[in-house]
Amino acid sequence: MTEEKTKSKNFTSILIPTSLYKKLEEKVKETEFSSVSSLVTHIIREYLAKLEEEKEVFSEEEEEEIKERLRALGYID
Amino acid sequence: MPPPHGGRLINRVLKGKERDRRLKEALELPKIKLPSEYIKDIENIAHGVFSPLEGPMIQEDYLNVLENMRLSNDLPWTIPIVIDVDEEEIKTVKEGDNITIICLEEEKLIAILHVEEVYDYDKEKHVEKVFGIKDPAHPGVAKTYGMKEKLLGGKIDLIDHSANPYYKYTLWPVETRLLFKERGWRTIVGFQTRNAPHTGHEYVQKTALTFTDGLFINPVIGRKKKGDFKDEVILAAYEELIKHYYLKDRAVLAILRTEMRYAGPREAIFHAIVRKNFGCTHFIVGRDHAGVGNFYPPYAAQEIFDEFPDLGIIPIFFKEFFICKKCGGMANEKTCPHPEEYRVRFSGTVIRKLLQQGKKPPKEIMRPEISEIILKWKNPFVE
Ligand SMILES: [Zn+2]
Numbered sequence: 397m398t399e400e401k402t403k404s405k406n407f408t409s410i411l412i413p414t415s416l417y418k419k420l421e422e423k424v425k426e427t428e429f430s431s432v433s434s435l436v437t438h439i440i441r442e443y444l445a446k447l448e449e450e451k452e453v454f455s456e457e458e459e460e461e462i463k464e465r466l467r468a469l470g471y472i473d
Numbered sequence: 474m475p476p477p478h479g480g481r482l483i484n485r486v487l488k489g490k491e492r493d494r495r496l497k498e499a500l501e502l503p504k505i506k507l508p509s510e511y512i513k514d515i516e517n518i519a520h521g522v523f524s525p526l527e528g529p530m531i532q533e534d535y536l537n538v539l540e541n542m543r544l545s546n547d548l549p550w551t552i553p554i555v556i557d558v559d560e561e562e563i564k565t566v567k568e569g570d571n572i573t574i575i576c577l578e579e580e581k582l583i584a585i586l587h588v589e590e591v592y593d594y595d596k597e598k599h600v601e602k603v604f605g606i607k608d609p610a611h612p613g614v615a616k617t618y619g620m621k622e623k624l625l626g627g628k629i630d631l632i633d634h635s636a637n638p639y640y641k642y643t644l645w646p647v648e649t650r651l652l653f654k655e656r657g658w659r660t661i662v663g664f665q666t667r668n669a670p671h672t673g674h675e676y677v678q679k680t681a682l683t684f685t686d687g688l689f690i691n692p693v694i695g696r697k698k699k700g701d702f703k704d705e706v707i708l709a710a711y712e713e714l715i716k717h718y719y720l721k722d723r724a725v726l727a728i729l730r731t732e733m734r735y736a737g738p739r740e741a742i743f744h745a746i747v748r749k750n751f752g753c754t755h756f757i758v759g760r761d762h763a764g765v766g767n768f769y770p771p772y773a774a775q776e777i778f779d780e781f782p783d784l785g786i787i788p789i790f791f792k793e794f795f796i797c798k799k800c801g802g803m804a805n806e807k808t809c810p811h812p813e814e815y816r817v818r819f820s821g822t823v824i825r826k827l828l829q830q831g832k833k834p835p836k837e838i839m840r841p842e843i844s845e846i847i848l849k850w851k852n853p854f855v856e
Contacts, residue, residue, distance in 0.1 A: 442782035453482040
């Protein structure tokens with residue numbers, strides 16, 4: 397696959413207000429981001445990560461089994 | 474506690490009747506033999522240490538990791554986890570087949586791999602992307618050039634574990650997560666190491682511990698380069714350090730069985746992801762993390778974190794510590810205004826040389842209990 401084709405396959409467009417784009421275009425100059433796109437990508441990723449929720453990775457029955465091993469190895473009393 | 478990377482802790486360890494059934498199947502399948510370094514990573518995958526990976530990478534993920542430092546679902550991932558084979562070894566295997574993985578050293582049946590893909594790869598591109606250079610003087614580059622020609626991608630199911638002399642220190646993410654919960658820790662800082670601790674390491678850990686609830690000391694146990702501390706020395710030294718200088722309910726020591734890649738910045742991200750899976754909220758990144766020789770700028774492994782706002786674990790950056798005679802203790806370039814002549818630096822080379830001569834490093838550099846333990850070995854370093 398050529399570089400160009402890979403690019404078009406891996407990227408897509410989203411619509412944002414032109415006024416916002418212009419504002420970002422100005423801001424980007426003061427940052428280390430190379431373009432508005434890379435800044436927006438960064439912000440979206442940051443936002444998505446915040447939505448990740450805490451949850452238990454084991455059930456109650458498993459919990460006893462795990463504790464058993466932790467006890468055997470001396471990690472808990 | 475942060476959710477595992479990708480939201481779900483992977484568990485591909487077969488149990489009970491399902492295991493018996495798959496073991497029977499495995500005996501009949503085509504077999505490939507893999508060295509123990511690969512087997513350890515297969516175990517890591519099965520136990521969720523490398524969540525969300527469920528097996529060696531398929532091509533789309535592999536290429537994305539090289540190009541974008543992300544899996545094909547956009548999740549941060551920086552180090553390719555692959556299985557390389559010769560064409561000859563898999564000549565009867567088609568995509569979609571199951572094969573059995575045998576530990577080469579032990580001749581032991583370990584896992585079934587569901588082969589989704591067999592693909593070619595470009596070693597030059599691989600080393601350029603992962604290590605940033607093509608120089609075979611770099612151990613990771615040399616290793617890659619020595620890899621076999623094809624890669625296998627797919628999901629694994631673990632049937633058995635390889636021999637583990639450090640079983641006692643081996644905890645999986647479900648266990649560390651429960652342990653941290655039992656201790657009542659809400660914030661946990663992970664510390665990666667491949668060294669016996671000097672006072673600089675201790676200072677970094679304790680500084681991080683002052684604003685977190687618990688410390689997870691997680692040495693990498695596995696193939697290293699000549700001159701590195703032996704695994705058993707690292708563990709004995711940390712046991713001793715914790716015994717004499719840490720609160721027992723504030724520190725946990727457990728190992729990570731994988732090899733060092735010496736991929737510097739990319740490996741720092743990988744190390745952070747693994748500790749997130751263990752349940753850490755924070756991760757310490759010091760000077761030249763996972764570096765080797767002078768291949769990486771000293772703080773490149775800190776700067777790379779800017780590219781990952783969605784990592785899900787908070788890096789804590791430290792400038793290199795030294796002892797300043799004028800300040801009267803541990804300091805770094807952010808805290809000490811004095812010239813170099815007052816500063817005593819921690820030099821791995823100097824510490825190693827002293828220990829090799831059977832001498833204890835000064836107590837300001839290494840705790841005497843630690844030096845004593847290390848000196849019980851005739852040669853504490855990898856030959
Ligand atoms: Zn000073």
